[in-house]
Amino acid sequence: MRFLGKEIPSPLTLASGILGISFSSLQRVIRDGAGMVTTKSLSLEPRIGHEGPIIAEFNGGLINSVGLTNPGIKDGLEEVKKFHNNLDGVAIVSVFGANAQEFVRLADAVNASSGDFLELNLSCPNVEDEFKRPFALVPEKITEIVSEVKKVTSIPVLAKLSPNANDIAYMAQLAEEAGADGITMINTLGHGMVIDAVARRPVLRNNIGGISGPCIKPLALKLIYDVYKRVKIPILGTGGVSNGLDAVEMMMAGASAVAIGSAVYDRGLDVFKSTRLEMEVFMKDHGYSGYSDLIGILEEN
Numbered sequence: 001m002r003f004l005g006k007e008i009p010s011p012l013t014l015a016s017g018i019l020g021i022s023f024s025s026l027q028r029v030i031r032d033g034a035g036m037v038t039t040k041s042l043s044l045e046p047r048i049g050h051e052g053p054i055i056a057e058f059n060g061g062l063i064n065s066v067g068l069t070n071p072g073i074k075d076g077l078e079e080v081k082k083f084h085n086n087l088d089g090v091a092i093v094s095v096f097g098a099n100a101q102e103f104v105r106l107a108d109a110v111n112a113s114s115g116d117f118l119e120l121n122l123s124c125p126n127v128e129d130e131f132k133r134p135f136a137l138v139p140e141k142i143t144e145i146v147s148e149v150k151k152v153t154s155i156p157v158l159a160k161l162s163p164n165a166n167d168i169a170y171m172a173q174l175a176e177e178a179g180a181d182g183i184t185m186i187n188t189l190g191h192g193m194v195i196d197a198v199a200r201r202p203v204l205r206n207n208i209g210g211i212s213g214p215c216i217k218p219l220a221l222k223l224i225y226d227v228y229k230r231v232k233i234p235i236l237g238t239g240g241v242s243n244g245l246d247a248v249e250m251m252m253a254g255a256s257a258v259a260i261g262s263a264v265y266d267r268g269l270d271v272f273k274s275t276r277l278e279m280e281v282f283m284k285d286h287g288y289s290g291y292s293d294l295i296g297i298l299e300e301n
C-alpha cells in the first residue's frame, strides 16, 4: 500500500515517544512488520525532561509526563541516518518548538536530512503559547506554524492534533488549508491524575500527565471519523490500538495508517508482528484484498 507517496508493506507505525530515538530499536519495528516509525519528538536543543516517576499504568491505560526528553535535533537526525542504512523503512521525524520560528528551523533541518516525513507535534501538553495553551488548541497557531513550515519543506508534513481541542475537525481543516499533507491524531488525552492512596500523593512526580492506551480508543475512533469526513488529506491514526482488530476499526473510521504507542509497553515489540498477522487474518476471513480496502468504509447506523 502507499502512504503519502511512499510504498509501505503495512499501515502499522510506531507512535512518537515510545521507543526514543535509537536507530536499532527503530529498525527492529520495521523488521517486525511495521511500515513506518516515528521518532521521539525532537527540539532544537537536548532536553532532560521531568524527574521520575514519569509513567504509570492504571486499569485502562497509561499516564505519562515525560517532559519531552530528547537528545536534540542534531543527534536525533544522526540516528535517522543510521536507521536508513540497509533498511527500507519510512522514518517520520517528530519535532516540537516553542514558536513558529523554532518549528521552521527544525523543519529546515529535517528537510535536509534523510527523514522521510516531518511530523509537527503541536499537541504536546508541554508545548504552549504565551497564554499556556497547547498550539493544537489555538486555530491561528495551527495556521501560522503549518504554513511557515511548508515554506521551507519539500517532504510531506503531518500535523499532530490533540483530542483536547473543542472541535478537532476544524483544527484539521485549518492544518489542511495551511498546506499540511496529513494529520496525525490523537495525542494523549487530558491531563489526568493517578493517585497512590497509601502515600496520599499522585503517582507521577509531575502530579499530572497525558492519558493513553485502550481507554482512549473509542474517543480516537470518533474523532478520526469526524476528521475523515472533513478533510481530504490522509490520517495517521493513533490512540489505544493494541491488536489487529483495533487497527482494522481505526482504518474503517478513516485512518490510512495506524500508529501503536502504549501497547508496546504492554505487549512488547512483538505487538507489531502480531497486530499485522491479526489484520491479515481478519482481511482474509472477511474478503478484503488489501489494507487500503479498509480505509473509511464505516457505515453509520
Ligand SMILES: Cc1cc2nc3c(=O)[nH]c(=O)nc-3n(C[C@H](O)[C@H](O)[C@H](O)COP(=O)(O)O)c2cc1C
Pocket (backbone or CB within 6 Å): 015, 016, 017, 018, 040, 041, 055, 062, 064, 066, 068, 094, 121, 124, 160, 186, 187, 188, 211, 212, 213, 214, 216, 238, 239, 240, 241, 259, 260, 261, 262, 263
Ligand atoms: C510515554 C509516552 C511518550 C510520548 N511521547 C510523545 C512525543 O514525544 N511526541 C508525540 O507527539 N507524542 C508522544 N506520545 C503520544 C503517542 O505518540 C500517542 O499519540 C498516544 O500515546 C496515543 O496512542 P497510544 O494510545 O497507542 O499510546 C507519547 C506517549 C507516551 C505513552
